[in-house]
Amino acid sequence: MFRNILEKGRRLAGLGSLVAALTVAAPAMAQDKEPIVFGGSIPLSGVFAFAGIHIHAGLTDYTNWINSQGGINGHPVKYVMEDTAYEVDRSVAAFKKISGSSSPATYYGDSTGFMKAIASELNSQGNTLMSGASFATVLTDNETYPYQFIPGPNYSQMFGIILEYIASQGEGGDMPNVAFVYSDTEFGKDPIENGKARAAELGIEVVEEIVTKPGSVDVSAEVLKLRRVRPDYVVFHGYVLSPINEFMVQMRQMGLDTQFMGTFWSSDKLIIDKMGADADGYMGVMPYNYYDSEESGPMLDALRAQAEKSDPEAGYRPTGYMQGWFNAMVWTEVVKRTLDAGKELTGDNMAEALASIEDWDTGGIIGIPVTVRDMSFPVGRIWRVNADEGRYEPVSDWIHLD
């Protein structure tokens, strides 16, 4: 009897050892498969470095996290990048170098300029899917850019979300009016024409358009123009911080009760950190939950845990980090779908896999299931700065454009 029990115990122990050995071996087996390469032209220096270092951290942390989960269908993921200083020629050189040596399945482009410049080469190679820092409307033209997508709404769609929110604030048929303030750059001008058309459709009057020089400028003359039209809302685009602060402070000094809104790159916590109490009430459209929001979900929790693990001292992670992580998440989903369909990782197959994404649960990174439309994720939410709490809080439901 005792010997029988001992024998069963030995067998169970043996089975347990086998299971344990297999569990330990699984990641090792994953390492035996060909790695899937995420490439990147990353602006770790230069004018966009303030975001680039966080984008890089997001991509690195996601790569480490997915490898800790066994990679993609058993393939380990390798992240290969070069610093570009946000210069198109260096980004192109980095792409050529990385695509020549590592054959990346997916690639992070650091600017609209680079993504436009590399399009013909990307199209002729036909084996890499690209996304990146750009939300440019032009990149959602599938004829010209079949292998590039936007990891969120494009700038025109961001304006669409903002304008839908503004329209929803109209009371008793009294629709608010709006002024657009944007920088004199390709980035700044991107959504303006589409924004005006969408405003007209919604019955919102665009009472003023202000174009400013990029960089450090005095905007007091522009503020004087806005004082005369007294807009209910001012929507900024093409800035990170300045001159948003000066518009807000000076217009409030004049006693205007205008509300101020901005798009992705001007809706980071940087605005709160630098403006302090003056940032109170500023609103931004954001496709992802903020790192310090009260929202949760399995992927958002994993992101926070990985961020904490990789740098416990870092604290809050900016929107660039969320954007880098989300890019890599989409790449993973696309590669997985392509491999699951038994297809090769070509640009066409991956673009097809991307287009098939419908009602995708992002695990809390985006608060609702998302569907890809024209190579973008046209979803976002309006968040408002609570300066006392030092963070953005949601003031609208998630808005998914059709």
Add this chain to the structure above:
Amino acid sequence: MDWLFFGEISLAGLAMGGLYALIALGFVIIYKATRVINFAIGEIMMFAAYLFLAFAGGMEMSPWIALPLAVIGGSILGGVIEKTMIRPMLGESPISVVMVTIGIASILVGLVEFIWTADPQLLPNFLPREPVFIGELYLAPKIAYGFLIGSALLIIYLLYFRFSRGGVALRATASDQAAAYSMGINVRRVFNMAWVFGSLAASLAGVLVAATGGLSPQFGIIGLSVLVVVIVGGLDSILGALVAGVFIGWLETVAGAYLGGEYRMPATFLVLAVILVIRPYGLFGTHEIERV
């Protein structure tokens, strides 16, 4: 025509022009005394503004202590640059010296990115925030007080150059280096003094402009806008720097208000092109005739 609006726009432009004049003054002092076109002037402004940020923001000093410290820091930087990098270039071709100043600009950008990161910054508020009205005309307080502080330094400079021994030495060296040397003026010291004074004016302007428009490692680009001012006014004319600074500031603002922000730079460059055709040496610059 809304004359009130025109008046307010003009006032804002003139005030901004005052700050341009201050930067241009820094440029002209250095050129006048040493014949060096300092392409690093914008980056010296930037460095002083970052120093202010460090003193008033990081170390939480009173802004009114941080301001002179930052300005002095910027002027010391100018002096050090002259002594260590420009002086060894004496006798070399002007192009080589210009290239050195471009290199210095690049080094300063790298240095501030290394110390303060590439994040955009806002300076701590130190100017009064109550709106300023001149009659019925509104003027943004930062611009108004920035103009007053800048004007105070301009007046001190003009008095110094007119009446002090150092100012006379500087003017003498600017007119004729050999004659100044033969009269016992320490020309090398004058060169260094010109860089210190020029950088001091630029540093004060840097802090005042950054207080209005924010700060980033790309802040130094404003130095290029001021290049238009000094060419229009005349590279070696202090009066030209003052007049052209105020005029270009006004023109830029009025063009921006009535034609749109995208026409600010074309308007000023149009003036530059016209001036270069009519008076290649600038409105008040010295017309040098070279006989070959």
